[in-house]
Amino acid sequence: xxxxxxxxxxxxxxxxGNPSQLATRLGGRTILAHTLRRLARVEGLTxxxxxxxxxxxxxxxxxxxxxxxxxxxxxxxxxxxxRRRRTLLTAARKWNLESWRGGLLxxxxxxxxxxxxxxxxLLNHCAxxxxxxxxxxxxxxxxxxxxxxxxxxxxxxxESKMTFAQTPPGLSGAIVRREALVDILECxxxxxxxxxxxxxxxQSDPINRPACYQAPPHVxxxxxxxxxxxxxxxxxxxxxxxELGPDPDAAALCRWLGLPGHDRAGPLPVExxxxxxxxxxxxxxxxxxxxxxxxxREIQDLAPVARLAAELAAYDxxxxxxxGHGDPLQHPQFAEVCRLLRAAGIFGVGLATPLVDLTPENLxxxxxxxxxxxxxxxxxxxxxxxxxxxxxxxxxxxxxxxNRIERARRERELPQPIVVCGLTRCAPTINEMERFYxxxxxxxxxxxxxxxxxxxxxxxxxxxxxxxxxxxEPCRRLATRLMLHADGQVALxxxxxxxxxxxxxxxxxxxxxxxxxxxxxxxxERHSQGNLEALPACRRCTEWIRP
Numbered sequence: 001x002x003x004x005x006x007x008x009x010x011x012x013x014x015x016x017g018n019p020s021q022l023a024t025r026l027g028g029r030t031i032l033a034h035t036l037r038r039l040a041r042v043e044g045l046t047x048x049x050x051x052x053x054x055x056x057x058x059x060x061x062x063x064x065x066x067x068x069x070x071x072x073x074x075x076x077x078x079x080x081x082x083r084r085r086r087t088l089l090t091a092a093r094k095w096n097l098e099s100w101r102g103g104l105l106x107x108x109x110x111x112x113x114x115x116x117x118x119x120x121x122l123l124n125h126c127a128x129x130x131x132x133x134x135x136x137x138x139x140x141x142x143x144x145x146x147x148x149x150x151x152x153x154x155x156x157x158x159e160s161k162m163t164f165a166q167t168p169p170g171l172s173g174a175i176v177r178r179e180a181l182v183d184i185l186e187c188x189x190x191x192x193x194x195x196x197x198x199x200x201x202x203q204s205d206p207i208n209r210p211a212c213y214q215a216p217p218h219v220x221x222x223x224x225x226x227x228x229x230x231x232x233x234x235x236x237x238x239x240x241x242x243e244l245g246p247d248p249d250a251a252a253l254c255r256w257l258g259l260p261g262h263d264r265a266g267p268l269p270v271e272x273x274x275x276x277x278x279x280x281x282x283x284x285x286x287x288x289x290x291x292x293x294x295x296x297r298e299i300q301d302l303a304p305v306a307r308l309a310a311e312l313a314a315y316d317x318x319x320x321x322x323x324g325h326g327d328p329l330q331h332p333q334f335a336e337v338c339r340l341l342r343a344a345g346i347f348g349v350g351l352a353t354p355l356v357d358l359t360p361e362n363l364x365x366x367x368x369x370x371x372x373x374x375x376x377x378x379x380x381x382x383x384x385x386x387x388x389x390x391x392x393x394x395x396x397x398x399x400x401x402x403n404r405i406e407r408a409r410r411e412r413e414l415p416q417p418i419v420v421c422g423l424t425r426c427a428p429t430i431n432e433m434e435r436f437y438x439x440x441x442x443x444x445x446x447x448x449x450x451x452x453x454x455x456x457x458x459x460x461x462x463x464x465x466x467x468x469x470x471x472x473e474p475c476r477r478l479a480t481r482l483m484l485h486a487d488g489q490v491a492l493x494x495x496x497x498x499x500x501x502x503x504x505x506x507x508x509x510x511x512x513x514x515x516x517x518x519x520x521x522x523x524x525e526r527h528s529q530g531n532l533e534a535l536p537a538c539r540r541c542t543e544w545i546r547p
Contacts, residue, residue: 014229034139088415106196170226275324284391335365
């Protein structure tokens with residue numbers, strides 16, 4: 001099989017949607033130069049090329065000269081069709097940047113930089129059987145791993161049309177054969193859907209098939225982004241290259257990432273959940289503390305919101321999710337909050353809502369402020385079940401509001417917001433779970449099943465067998481998230497409904513001070529030691545496994 005190694009390089013836009021960083025230097029070389037030099041070491045390829053649009057031909061040629069690879073790696077400059085789904089896939093991937101798959105809409109790391117028509121253009125130009133596809137923002141991709149993937153693809157030529165590995169974004173690419181591309185183009189789908197669950201695509205999980213080259217387990221289980229296209233990824237890469245040397249492999253990098261101080265977040269949380277109000281149109285729901293079960297809180301002054309947004313936006317991959325213990329759409333200044341977040345430059349904005357009420361003003365705010373994700377907490381597939389779990393006859397109204405958003409999005413020909421319909425797995429909903437998931441995946445592209453949450457004993461336990469592992473580990477969210485209540489306090493987490501354990505006051509303190517503060521540091525230490533006696537809420541919590 002004739003396999004060509006190809007680096008797809010965009011000098012305007014990075015894979016995550018931020019400005020391109022190909023010319024940014026790490027350890028004395030540009031990010032693109034690092035990537036090119038590593039491609040030159042991949043074995044088993046019949047040819048190597050740098051693929052760019054004609055407008056990028058000059059800087060690409062300069063990059064090849066600076067990397068001293070002019071003549072060893074061919075420059076291919078061709079026009080390709082516009083990437084129609086780029087903004088949509090970028091919005092979907094924002095919430096999962098450190099994982100190779102599992103994004104909204106079934107999106108994967110490969111969808112960030114690979115567009116099927118562009119891949120087809122290069123395949124035809126090179127007259128080859130397959131492409132090892134890489135992005136220019138992969139300064140530490142592992143040539144030995146790539147060489148092993150090429151050999152694996154050759155050995156499994158009759159069993160697989162595509163070869164990939166389960167590695168953090170940036171450490172490996174994908175080998176796409178001509179036969180796979182024919183299927184993708186005929187179905188008019190992104191590449192990632194071949195690696196994800198879709199009801200209409202009958203297939204077993206590809207990680208259990210020859211398509212998947214098995215990387216070392218500790219590499220597979222490392223959450224990280226090693227692409228250099230975000231500020232935090234560049235900070236980590238710069239530090240890694242200084243401590244490990246200029247040529248670390250995937251195994252060494254992933255072991256290094258497990259050491260203290262090499263975490264995904266850095267000086268600011270990756271995501272904050274911001275509660276605007278505790279007012280909710282479903283005060284009697286059995287699935288969440290609402291109504292009289294929650295003390296009334298509501299943000300009155302938006303100045304602190306603007307200040308925290310400006311601080312958080314110093315990092316170009318941070319997320320704000322409007323939620324908490326009420327419906328953000330019930331806040332009278334919902335639209336202004338969205339505007340402030342976008343004006344500050346927040347990377348990703350989403351919200352969770354029961355979507356019982358959707359005013360024309362709030363519908364317009366979703367589009368005007370490019371809200372990325374709207375999670376609709378339906379929790380039922382029939383009106384009877386909806387009434388049983390929520391104590392309200394609003395099922396048809398909620399479904400109609402979902403359809404209003406989708407209809408408006410299509411009429412405006414906009415990719416955002418992505419609607420994700422959610423269901424809580426519990427005894428009343430278990431028989432509708434599969435129908436619910438398949439229905440909404442096919443109708444809006446997004447669905448999520450969440451485990452039942454008793455909020456550390458605030459709600460009754462469910463009668464189904466719990467899904468929480470039996471062996472307790474440190475809470476994952478302590479390393480990435482903060483929960484900001486509408487009264488200005490930083491709660492221990494989203495399980496701390498009443499804010500009984502306060503980490504700080506976000507309305508007057510900086511997020512950085514709270515994130516690095518002694519209160520949160522002490523809690524992390526107790527979790528790492530398995531000592532939760534002083535944290536009764538943590539001891540009762542069943543949500544510690546959630547990402």
